Amino acid sequence: xxxxxxxxxxxxxxxxxxxxxxxxxxxxxxxxxxxxxxxxxxxxxxxxxxxxxxxxxxxxxxxxxxxxxxxxxxxxxxxxxxxxxxxxxxxxxxxxxxxxxxxxxxxxxxxxxxxxxxxxxxxxxxxxxxxxxxxxxxxxxxxxxxxxxxxxxxxxxxxxxxxxxxxxxxxxxxxxxxxxxxxxxxxxxxxxxxxxxxxxxxxxxxxxxxxxxxxxxxxxxxxxxxxxxxxxxxxxxxxxxxxxxxxxxxxxxxxxxxxxxxxxxxxxxxxxxxxxxxxxxx
Amino acid sequence: xxxxxxxxxxxxxxxxxxxxxxxxxxxxxxxxxxxxxxxxxxxxxxxxxxxxxxxxxxxxxxxxxxxxxxxxxxxxxxxxxxxxxxxxxxxxxxxxxxxxxxxxxxxxxxxxxxxxxxxxxxxxxxxxxxxxxxxxxxxxxxxxxxxxxxxxxxxxxxxxxxxxxxxxxxxxxxxxxxxxxxxxxxxxxxxxxxxxxxxxxxxxxxxxxxxxxxxxxxxxxxxxxxxxxxxxxxxxxxxxxxxxxxxxxxxxxxxxxxxxxxxxxxxxxxxxxxxxxxxxxx
Amino acid sequence: xxxxxxxxxxxxxxxxxxxxxxxxxxxxxxxxxxxxxxxxxxxxxxxxxxxxxxxxxxxxxxxxxxxxxxxxxxxxxxxxxxxxxxxxxxxxxxxxxxxxxxxxxxxxxxxxxxxxxxxxxxxxxxxxxxxxxxxxxxxxxxxxxxxxxxxxxxxxxxxxxxxxxxxxxxxxxxxxxxxxxxxxxxxxxxxxxxxxxxxxxxxxxxxxxxxxxxxxxxxxxxxxxxxxxxxxxxxxxxxxxxxxxxxxxxxxxxxxxxxxxxxxxxxxxxxxxxxxxxxxxx
Numbered sequence: 001x002x003x004x005x006x007x008x009x010x011x012x013x014x015x016x017x018x019x020x021x022x023x024x025x026x027x028x029x030x031x032x033x034x035x036x037x038x039x040x041x042x043x044x045x046x047x048x049x050x051x052x053x054x055x056x057x058x059x060x061x062x063x064x065x066x067x068x069x070x071x072x073x074x075x076x077x078x079x080x081x082x083x084x085x086x087x088x089x090x091x092x093x094x095x096x097x098x099x100x101x102x103x104x105x106x107x108x109x110x111x112x113x114x115x116x117x118x119x120x121x122x123x124x125x126x127x128x129x130x131x132x133x134x135x136x137x138x139x140x141x142x143x144x145x146x147x148x149x150x151x152x153x154x155x156x157x158x159x160x161x162x163x164x165x166x167x168x169x170x171x172x173x174x175x176x177x178x179x180x181x182x183x184x185x186x187x188x189x190x191x192x193x194x195x196x197x198x199x200x201x202x203x204x205x206x207x208x209x210x211x212x213x214x215x216x217x218x219x220x221x222x223x224x225x226x227x228x229x230x231x232x233x234x235x236x237x238x239x240x241x242x243x244x245x246x247x248x249x250x251x252x253x254x255x256x257x258x259x260x261x262x263x264x265x266x267x268x269x270x271x272x273x274x275x276x277x278x279x280x281x282x
Numbered sequence: 283x284x285x286x287x288x289x290x291x292x293x294x295x296x297x298x299x300x301x302x303x304x305x306x307x308x309x310x311x312x313x314x315x316x317x318x319x320x321x322x323x324x325x326x327x328x329x330x331x332x333x334x335x336x337x338x339x340x341x342x343x344x345x346x347x348x349x350x351x352x353x354x355x356x357x358x359x360x361x362x363x364x365x366x367x368x369x370x371x372x373x374x375x376x377x378x379x380x381x382x383x384x385x386x387x388x389x390x391x392x393x394x395x396x397x398x399x400x401x402x403x404x405x406x407x408x409x410x411x412x413x414x415x416x417x418x419x420x421x422x423x424x425x426x427x428x429x430x431x432x433x434x435x436x437x438x439x440x441x442x443x444x445x446x447x448x449x450x451x452x453x454x455x456x457x458x459x460x461x462x463x464x465x466x467x468x469x470x471x472x473x474x475x476x477x478x479x480x481x482x483x484x485x486x487x488x489x490x491x492x493x494x495x496x497x498x499x500x501x502x503x504x505x506x507x508x509x510x511x512x513x514x515x516x517x518x519x520x521x522x523x524x525x526x527x528x529x530x531x532x533x534x535x536x537x538x539x540x541x542x543x544x545x546x547x548x549x550x551x552x553x554x555x556x557x558x559x560x561x562x563x564x
Numbered sequence: 565x566x567x568x569x570x571x572x573x574x575x576x577x578x579x580x581x582x583x584x585x586x587x588x589x590x591x592x593x594x595x596x597x598x599x600x601x602x603x604x605x606x607x608x609x610x611x612x613x614x615x616x617x618x619x620x621x622x623x624x625x626x627x628x629x630x631x632x633x634x635x636x637x638x639x640x641x642x643x644x645x646x647x648x649x650x651x652x653x654x655x656x657x658x659x660x661x662x663x664x665x666x667x668x669x670x671x672x673x674x675x676x677x678x679x680x681x682x683x684x685x686x687x688x689x690x691x692x693x694x695x696x697x698x699x700x701x702x703x704x705x706x707x708x709x710x711x712x713x714x715x716x717x718x719x720x721x722x723x724x725x726x727x728x729x730x731x732x733x734x735x736x737x738x739x740x741x742x743x744x745x746x747x748x749x750x751x752x753x754x755x756x757x758x759x760x761x762x763x764x765x766x767x768x769x770x771x772x773x774x775x776x777x778x779x780x781x782x783x784x785x786x787x788x789x790x791x792x793x794x795x796x797x798x799x800x801x802x803x804x805x806x807x808x809x810x811x812x813x814x815x816x817x818x819x820x821x822x823x824x825x826x827x828x829x830x831x832x833x834x835x836x837x838x839x840x841x842x843x844x845x846x
Contacts (some may be wrong), residue, residue, distance in 0.1 A: 006751055010744060019809055022747035026812060029754075030791030033784050060781065074777035078758075081784060101807065105795075180292060183304035187288055190311075194360075213356035217342065220315050220363060227312030231387075243383065245301055248308060462574060465586035469570055472593075476642075495638035499624065502597050502645060509594030513669075525665065527583055530590060 004188025009093050011181025017097045024092045028108045032085045035112035043116035051128040087115045090147030098161050118142040138200035140261030179245035186249045193256050197263045215263040226255020286470025291375050293463025299379045306374045310390045314367045317394035325398035333410040369397045372429030380443050400424040420482035422543030461527035468531045475538045479545045497545040508537020568752025573657050575745025581661045588656045592672045596649045599676035607680035615692040651679045654711030682706040702764035704825030743809035750813045757820050761827045779827040790819020
C-alpha cells in the first residue's frame with residue numbers, strides 16, 4: 001500500500017517534484033518505525049495502561065517474566081506499525097510540493113506519537129473512546145480521520161503553493177505529472193486495501209474468518225459504488241467530454257476510506273443473516 | 283494481477299492511449315463487481331441450481347435459515363470475483379485504442395454475466411460440462427478461452443484501428459509506448475499467476491496443499507519453457523540482431539495460459555509419484 | 565521482489581539501457597528455473613547427500629517409494645527457487661550496461677548451480693558449513709555474499725563501461741535514468757523483504773511463528789537505522805544541499821542485506837526475553 005500511495009502521489013505532483021515526494025514517503029516509514037518502536041507501540045498497546053495511554057512496552061521491552069507473550073507482541077507490532085505508517089503518510093500528500101524535507105521528517109516522528117494516543121483510545125480495551133462504545137474496525141478514525149485532520153491543519157498553516165492562486169505561475173505548472181501513475185497507484189492501493197480490511201479481523205481463528213470475508217465483500221461492493229458515482233460526477237463536471245483520472249481515483253479512494261470503519265458490520269443488501277457477527281463481539 | 287495487466291496493456295498501447303486503457307481496467311473492476319454481486323455469483327454458484335445455471339444467492343442473498351454458510355459464501359465470492367474480473371479484463375487488451383469508453387463499461391457488466399454461466403457449467407458440481415467430465419483447474423476455459431473468444435469477436439466486429447493497414451497513418455504511431463512497462467507488468471502478472479494457480483486448490487486442508495504446491499511447480503517449469511522458446515523465436519525472427527520485449531512477454535504469458543487448466547494434473551518429467559493427486563479427486 | 569529489483573535497476577541504468585536490463589531479469593528467472601529444476605534442487609536438497617552435495621531429486625524426481633514426500637518436496641522447491649533466483653539476479657545489477665545478453669543467459673544457468681552447492685553447505689543438515697555451526701537464517705551468505713562475490717568477479721573481468729573513467733563519454737550519459745523508479749523499486753523490495761525474512765521460518769507451526777514475527781520486527785528496525793544513517797551520509801556528502809535518491813536506496817538496502825542472516829537471532833534492544841528462540845533450535 002505504501003508503494004501504491006507513493007505512486008499515486010508521484011503521479012499527482014507537478015513535474016519536478018516526484019523524487020522529493022517519494023523520498024518523503026521513504027522517510028515516513030524510516031522515522032515512523034523509529035518512533036513507533038521507541039514510544040508509539042508502548043503508548044498504544046503497552047501494559048499496564050490507563051484510559052489515556054499505555055505505560056509499558058516502550059522500546060518493545062519484553063521482560064523475562066512475560067516472555068511467553070513474545071510472539072503476540074511482535075506480531076501485533078508488525079501489523080500495528082503498518083497502520084501507524086499509513087496514518088502519517090496521508091499528510092505527505094497534503095503538504096506535497098510545499099514543505100521542507102527536514103520539517104517533514106520531524107513531522108513523521110511526531111505524527112506517529114499522536115497516532116499512538118488515538119489508537120489507544122479507540123482500540124485498547126480500556127481506552128476512553130472504546131469505553132464509550134466507539135467501534136472502528138479497520139481505522140477510519142485513528143488512521144484516516146486523524147491523518148486528514150493533521151493534513152488540513154498543515155495546509156492551513158502552510159498556505160497555498162506559491163503562485164497557485166495569484167496567477168503569477170501558469171496553471172500548467174500544477175498539473176499532475178502522470179495520470180498513468182495515479183491509476184497504477186490506485187490499483188496497488190485498491191487490492192492492498194481489500195487485504196488490509198480483511199486482515200483487520202486479527203486472525204482467522206474461530207468465527208473471525210467470517211468477519212474477514214465479510215470485510216472483503218463489503219470493501220469490494222463499496223468501491224463498485226464509489227467508482228460508479230465518480231464516473232457520473234466526472235462526466236457531468238466535464239460535460240460528457242472526457243474523464244478525469246484524478247476524479248476517478250478520488251471517488252474510489254473515498255469509498256475505500258468510507259467503508260474502512262464499518263466494513264465488518266454493514267452487510268451487502270439482502271445478505272441479512274450477516275448479523276451473525278454480533279455474536280462474536282464485533 | 284490487475285495492476286500487472288494494466289501496466290502491460292499501458293506499455294503496449296501507442297502513445298496517448300495509456301490513460302484511457304488504465305481507466306478501462308478500473309471500470310472493468312467497478313462494473314464487474316456490480317454485475318458479479320447482483321447476478322454473476324448467483325448464476326455461477328447459487329443454490330438451488332440446475333445444470334445450466336444457479337437460481338439463488340443473487341445480490342449475495344443469505345437468508346436466515348442458512349446463515350451458517352455466511353463465511354463460505356463470502357470467501358468464495360471474493361475468490362471467484364477475482365476470476366470474473368480477470369476474464370473480462372482480457373478483452374480490454376483486444377479492443378485497446380478502438381472502443382468507446384461507455385461501450386466498454388456496458389461490455390464489462392455484460393461479460394461478467396456471460397462468464398458466470400460458463401463458470402457454472404465447468405465448476406459447479408452439477409454444471410453440464412462438469413457432468414461430462416471436463417476438468418479445468420484454474421480457469422483456462424471459463425477465464426482465458428472465454429476471454430479470448432470475446433476478444434476475437436470484438437476485434438472482428440470493430441475492425442482494425444483507423445489507418446493501421448491502409449497506410450494513411452505512419453507505422454510509428456502504433457508502436458508500443460513503453461517496453462519497460464510491458465516487462466514490469468509481465469513480472470507482476472507472472473508472480474501473481476503462480477499464486478493464483480496455487481490458490482486454486484481452494485484451501486490447504488487435507489491433501490490440498492500438495493495440489494497447491496504441484497500447481498506452483500508446474501507453473502514455474504512451464505514459464506521456463508515458454509520463455510526459452512520465446513527467446514529462440516525472437517532471435518530467429520529478428521535474425522539474431524535484437525530481442526523484442528513484446529514477443530518475450532507473449533511467450534511467457536502464453537505458457538502461463540497454457541498451464542493454467544492442467545497445472546494440478548501434469549507433473550514435471552520424472553516426478554512420477556505426483557500421481558498421488560488422483561486419489562484426492564483432482 | 566523480482567519486480568522491485570527490476571524496477572530499481574531500470575531506474576539506475578543510463579537512458580537507453582532500461583529494456584535490456586528488464587530482459588536480463590526476465591531470463592534470469594527463466595534459465596534459473598530450468599537450472600534449478602534440472603540440477604540445482606538436487607544439488608542443494610537431494611537425498612541421499614554427503615557434506616558436499618546432494619545426489620538425488622534431480623529433475624524433481626519423486627520415485628514411487630517416497631511419494632508421500634511430494635508436498636514437502638514441491639513446496640520447498642517453490643520457496644527455495646525464489647532464493648536461487650534472487651541470488652543470480654544480484655549480478656545483473658553489477659554487469660548492467662556492459663554484458664552481452666547471450667553471455668548473461670549462460671551465466672544465469674551457471675550461477676544457479678554454484679548457488680546450489682553453497683546452499684547445500686549452509687542449509688542442509690549435513691552440509692560441511694552447517695556442521696561447523698554456521699547459522700544463516702535467511703540467506704546473507706548463500707544469497708547475498710555469493711551474489712556479491714560473483715558480481716565483483718564479473719566486474720573485475722569486464723572492466724569499467726567504455727568511456728566511464730577516461731573522459732571520452734560525457735558524465736551525463738551514465739546518470740540514472742529515473743530516480744523515481746529507483747525509489748518505487750525500493751518500496752517493492754522493502755516490503756517484499758520483510759515478508760521474505762518472516763517466511764524464512766519455514767512455517768508457522770509450533771513456536772516458529774514467534775521466530776517469524778521476530779524476523780519481521782528486526783527487519784523493520786534495521787531499515788529504520790539504515791535509512792537514518794543514509795540520510796546523515798547523503799546530507800554530509802552533498803553538504804546539506806540535496807538528497808541523493810540512490811544513496812538513500814543503497815542505505816536502506818544495505819541494512820536489509822545486513823539483517824538477513826541474523827534477523828531471527830538478534831533482538832531489538834530491551835526485548836530481552838526474545839532469547840526464547842534458543843529453545844527451538846534457531
